[in-house]
Amino acid sequence: MNLVFAAAIGVIFGAGVHLLLQADLLRVVTGLALVANAASLTLMSSGLTRGREPILPLTGDAEPASDPVVQALTLTAIVIGFATTALLLALIVVLYRRRHSVDLDDLSREEAEAAARDEAEEPALDAWRELGLEVDEPEVAR
Amino acid sequence: MSASAIAAVAVAAVAFVATWAAWAAGGFAVDVPWAPAWDLRLSLELDGLGLLYALLAAGVGVLVFAYASAYVPRHLAHEGRPRREEARLHGAMALFLVSMLGLVLARDLVLLFVFWDLTAIASWLLIGFDRANRSARLSALMALLVTTITAVLLLVAILVLRAEYGTTQIDELIAVARPGWAVALAGALIAAAALAKSAQAPLHFWLPRAMAAPTPVSAYLHSAAMVAAGVFLVSRAHPLLALEPALLDGLLAIGLLSIAVGGLLALWATDLKRLLAYSTVSQYGYVVVMLGVGGAAGAAGACLYVLAHALAKSALFMTAGAVTEATGRRELPRLGGLARRMPLLAAGSGAAVATLAALPLTLGFFKDELFFHAAAERGTWLAVAAVASAALTLAYLGRFWGGVFLGRSDAEVRPVPRRLVWPVVALGTLVVAGGIAPGPFAALAEDGAAVTAGGPAPVDVAYHLDGRTENVMALAAWLAGALLLVARPRLQGALSALARAGEAVGPERVYTASLAGLNALSNRIHDVEVRDLRARIAAVLVPASALIALGVVLTPTGGTYAVGPVELEDLPLVLVLAVGALAALATTRPRRHLRLALALSAVGFSLAVVYALLGGADIALVAVLVETLFALLFVGVFSLIPARELRREARRRSTGRTRARNLVIAATSGVVTTLVAWGAFSRPIPDDPAAERYLALADDAHGKDVVTVILADFRGLDTLVEITVVLVAAIAVATLLHGRFRA
Numbered sequence: 001m002n003l004v005f006a007a008a009i010g011v012i013f014g015a016g017v018h019l020l021l022q023a024d025l026l027r028v029v030t031g032l033a034l035v036a037n038a039a040s041l042t043l044m045s046s047g048l049t050r051g052r053e054p055i056l057p058l059t060g061d062a063e064p065a066s067d068p069v070v071q072a073l074t075l076t077a078i079v080i081g082f083a084t085t086a087l088l089l090a091l092i093v094v095l096y097r098r099r100h101s102v103d104l105d106d107l108s109r110e111e112a113e114a115a116a117r118d119e120a121e122e123p124a125l126d127a128w129r130e131l132g133l134e135v136d137e138p139e140v141a142r
Numbered sequence: 143m144s145a146s147a148i149a150a151v152a153v154a155a156v157a158f159v160a161t162w163a164a165w166a167a168g169g170f171a172v173d174v175p176w177a178p179a180w181d182l183r184l185s186l187e188l189d190g191l192g193l194l195y196a197l198l199a200a201g202v203g204v205l206v207f208a209y210a211s212a213y214v215p216r217h218l219a220h221e222g223r224p225r226r227e228e229a230r231l232h233g234a235m236a237l238f239l240v241s242m243l244g245l246v247l248a249r250d251l252v253l254l255f256v257f258w259d260l261t262a263i264a265s266w267l268l269i270g271f272d273r274a275n276r277s278a279r280l281s282a283l284m285a286l287l288v289t290t291i292t293a294v295l296l297l298v299a300i301l302v303l304r305a306e307y308g309t310t311q312i313d314e315l316i317a318v319a320r321p322g323w324a325v326a327l328a329g330a331l332i333a334a335a336a337l338a339k340s341a342q343a344p345l346h347f348w349l350p351r352a353m354a355a356p357t358p359v360s361a362y363l364h365s366a367a368m369v370a371a372g373v374f375l376v377s378r379a380h381p382l383l384a385l386e387p388a389l390l391d392g393l394l395a396i397g398l399l400s401i402a403v404g405g406l407l408a409l410w411a412t413d414l415k416r417l418l419a420y421s422t423v424s425q426y427g428y429v430v431v432m433l434g435v436g437g438a439a440g441a442a443g444a445c446l447y448v449l450a451h452a453l454a455k456s457a458l459f460m461t462a463g464a465v466t467e468a469t470g471r472r473e474l475p476r477l478g479g480l481a482r483r484m485p486l487l488a489a490g491s492g493a494a495v496a497t498l499a500a501l502p503l504t505l506g507f508f509k510d511e512l513f514f515h516a517a518a519e520r521g522t523w524l525a526v527a528a529v530a531s532a533a534l535t536l537a538y539l540g541r542f543w544g545g546v547f548l549g550r551s552d553a554e555v556r557p558v559p560r561r562l563v564w565p566v567v568a569l570g571t572l573v574v575a576g577g578i579a580p581g582p583f584a585a586l587a588e589d590g591a592a593v594t595a596g597g598p599a600p601v602d603v604a605y606h607l608d609g610r611t612e613n614v615m616a617l618a619a620w621l622a623g624a625l626l627l628v629a630r631p632r633l634q635g636a637l638s639a640l641a642r643a644g645e646a647v648g649p650e651r652v653y654t655a656s657l658a659g660l661n662a663l664s665n666r667i668h669d670v671e672v673r674d675l676r677a678r679i680a681a682v683l684v685p686a687s688a689l690i691a692l693g694v695v696l697t698p699t700g701g702t703y704a705v706g707p708v709e710l711e712d713l714p715l716v717l718v719l720a721v722g723a724l725a726a727l728a729t730t731r732p733r734r735h736l737r738l739a740l741a742l743s744a745v746g747f748s749l750a751v752v753y754a755l756l757g758g759a760d761i762a763l764v765a766v767l768v769e770t771l772f773a774l775l776f777v778g779v780f781s782l783i784p785a786r787e788l789r790r791e792a793r794r795r796s797t798g799r800t801r802a803r804n805l806v807i808a809a810t811s812g813v814v815t816t817l818v819a820w821g822a823f824s825r826p827i828p829d830d831p832a833a834e835r836y837l838a839l840a841d842d843a844h845g846k847d848v849v850t851v852i853l854a855d856f857r858g859l860d861t862l863v864e865i866t867v868v869l870v871a872a873i874a875v876a877t878l879l880h881g882r883f884r885a
Contacts, residue, residue, distance in 0.1 A: 001706045001707065001708055001712055001715070001716075002703075002704055002705060002706035002820055002823040002824055003705045003706065003820055004706075004708065004712075004715075004716055004719060005719070005819065005823060006816045006817075006819040006820035006823060007723070007816055008719040008720075008722060008723045009815060009816065009819045010812040010813060010815045010816030010817075010819065011723040011726055011727060011812060012722065012723060012726040012745065013811060013812055013815040014808045014809060014811055014812020014813075014815070015726035015727055015729055015730050015808070015812075016726070017679075017683060017807060017808040017811040017812070018730045018804055018805070018807075018808035019729060019730060020679050021679060021680065021803075021804040021807060021808065022796075022804070023794065023796065024791050024794070026735055026738070026779070026788075026791070027738065030729060030738055030739070030742050033742055033746075033772070034726060034729065034742065034745065037726075037745055037746060037749055038815070040749065040765075041722075041749055041752065042819055042822075044752070044753055044756055044758060044761065045756070045819075045823065046822060046823060047756065048827050048828075048831045048833060049831075049833065050756060050757060051757055052757055053757050053758070053759045054757070054833075054837060054847070054848040054849060055759070055846055055847050055848065056840060056841060056845075056846040056847075056848065057846075058837070065757070065833075065837060065848070066756055066757030066758065067831070067833045068833055068836055068837065068848040068849045068852055069831075069832050069833050069836060069852065071758045071760060071761050071849045072849050072852040072853050072857060074753070074758070074761050075760060075761055075764055075849065075853065076853075076860065076861070076864050078761070078764055078765060078768055079764070079768070079864060079868060080864060080867055080868070082768045082771065082772065083867055083868040083871035083872070084871060085772070085775075086775055086871060086872075086875055087871045087874050087875055087878075089775060089776070089779045090874070090875040090878040090879055091878060092779065092783075093779060093782045093783065093878070093879060094878045094879070096782075096783050096787070100787070101787070102783060102787065102791060103791060103794070
């Protein structure tokens with residue numbers, strides 16, 4: 001079963017990475033959700049024992065209880081993953097309201113144009129002056 | 143006086159009295175374990191050297207803090223800033239004082255290093271006090287960078303000594319250290335850090351820049367405290383440095399260079415505070431020279447010099463501040479004739495100038511006597527250099543005092559508060575008292591010098607009316623200094639040329655060029671790596687995958703990977719996993735967003751079934767709940783973004799090259815993840831799994847569901863943090879969607 005779990009995790013993670021690399025921000029968030037799913041599955045399948053639910057009382061001789069530690073960790077991971085994904089989706093909505101696009105290519109193009117505009121309005125000073133260490137008359141406070 | 147100013151003065155006064163009382167009571171020592179695993183101890187001890195510097199820092203602190211209580215409110219008013227910001231300055235000054243006390247008392251090098259950096263941080267706060275002023279901020283940054291980057295050298299030296307001798311206690315090190323590469327290397331690094339802190343050439347350039355600080359800061363940091371810390375460290379570590387004579391020769395050379403560079407630039411500078419800053423570079427050069435000469439004579443001279451210089455130099459800085467406050471001017475050519483208008487200030491600063499210029503009847507006379515004595519002991523060439531240095535000092539100090547108080551100018555003199563004058567008068571009185579009755583000062587210096595010299599170092603001070611070498615040298619120095627002062631106007635051209643040359647190719651250029659270069663490099667890397675989100679993800683994932691793959695290839699695999707048994711009863715699990723994997727693959731296909739969300743849900747719900755089959759009832763329930771919420775959330779977001787935007791996005795096609803690149807990166811990550819997970823799952827089961835203990839303990843925690851007990855009890859704090867994260871995320875989502883972020 002080791003290989004089966006590992007293969008499933010690899011496929012889900014790979015699909016998540018593929019989505020992460022898209023320009024569409026909604027796909028990027030979906031990709032993150034998939035990566036989080038892969039992580040949860042990794043935690044669950046790394047349990048040391050498999051068997052019935054770890055709920056007392058356990059009838060000792062029948063089936064072993066499945067590992068409760070990884071279950072607790074997975075539960076935490078799922079909930080945190082949900083909270084962060086919700087936050088990302090809210091960010092996308094706000095981004096759309098401000099920039100009217102959810103596409104990374106559009107956004108980076110816009111950002112580059114804005115940077116070029118700023119540069120044209122106020123050209124970067126040369127290195128010496130930029131560092132405020134002009135040669136002649138340094139300012140001295142009173 | 144504001145409450146914060148009173149508090150600062152009180153801190154300094156208490157520190158002064160407590161240090162004095164502790165010394166009178168026979169010393170003071172604390173030694174408690176700090177980090178026993180590294181054999182670090184919080185060890186503080188008051189010895190003669192610590193006493194000298196602690197009394198200076200606290201005593202000058204009392205006067206400077208009192209001066210600041212009158213100066214800073216006026217400074218803030220000039221700058222148009224609220225008066226309450228005064229507390230920031232007093233607080234940082236007090237922090238500096240405490241760090242300085244810790245520094246001089248520390249007997250463990252690591253502890254000393256901590257205080258060393260604390261003084262640098264406090265000085266950064268103080269130099270950059272006028273934070274609206276860009277020049278002040280950059281000057282503060284320069285002082286911080288020069289002193290903390292070199293502080294790393296000190297840390298390296300500590301590690302070298304620890305590796306070689308197994309201790310960081312100064313006294314133990316001095317006892318066991320023998321000449322050799324470790325002491326040579328560590329000694330050179332310690333000296334480099336100390337000389338940068340004392341603004342010695344070629345790392346002197348930060349000190350004139352630091353004059354962007356308000357005057358009380360300069361009067362404190364750049365006379366009695368910050369720059370004194372450097373020569374203090376050399377004095378403290380002197381028995382180590384003395385094991386390698388080459389190190390002492392290096393000190394001698396750097397000290398002479400600093401005397402010359404600082405002195406000539408002080409003779410050239412016209413701004414009052416810059417002149418004093420260059421003078422500080424030069425005067426600490428004297429101390430470094432005497433430490434380089436070493437022995438009892440050098441140690442004695444260095445200690446008395448530090449004492450006399452700190453008292454006089456802080457008086458002169460405070461004079462500069464009072465003069466500028468009275469006239470609104472700070473350039474020598476535009477000042478003059480203030481002796482009649484401000485007689486008390488003229489007298490007080492006159493005494494300070496006289497002591498620095500080593501005129502008789504001042505404490506400073508003896509500091510030069512010891513300096514000449516140490517130099518003459520070393521050789522004729524150093525005696526000549528010493529006389530030249532003293533002449534230079536006399537010339538620029540005469541120019542400073544004469545330029546301000548003699549002659550005439552059109553400057554309008556406004557009255558200044560008394561608290562800007564009497565600290566100067568107090569210090570002037572003190573140095574004249576030291577000239578008449580040098581006994582207590584000599585005793586203080588003698589106790590300090592004994593630590594540096596590692597044995598008795600008598601400070602013999604008295605006036606001798608005879609033709610001994612020191613007297614001849616002093617006479618020669620006064621004569622040469624007076625000639626230099628008279629001839630100075632003719633030298634102005636040459637001095638300007640020197641200053642310009644220093645600015646054009648000097649070390650400050652190296653500093654700015656390296657900073658600009660680092661900035662450009664950082665921008666370049668930023669541009670390459672952070673062009674967009676995808677490039678950044680690729681920049682993280684691809685090298686990470688490559689490294690892990692390399693690790694997998696290089697690690698012996700024998701028995702590492704086990705396929706593991708697949709029983710018939712595992713069939714449902716395999717099938718559901720296959721469905722989940724297929725659904726994951728499906729998310730990469732559809733262009734429409736709704737189908738994308740459905741495919742994501744399919745993955746999530748399949749995994750919920752997997753969790754149920756693995757015996758995780760709670761997890762399965764949570765996963766179903768979360769996946770349902772996810773589906774709703776995605777649909778909700780789709781409804782907030784207009785359908786035409788979603789359709790436009792769905793129709794986009796990336797170029798073939800990008801698609802191929804994405805595919806390769808995704809496939810590589812997937813394969814590597816599989817390998818890593820497979821390797822992890824194939825590890826043998828440990829003997830004593832934590833699960834068994836949890837299962838056994840759950841009943842005691844009055845819970846039946848072990849997972850719940852773990853979350854709510856055994857790992858309750860984790861769960862609390864987790865709930866906090868969820869809560870913060872919820873608040874953030876609410877703020878983003880309904881708050882003032884609405885566009």
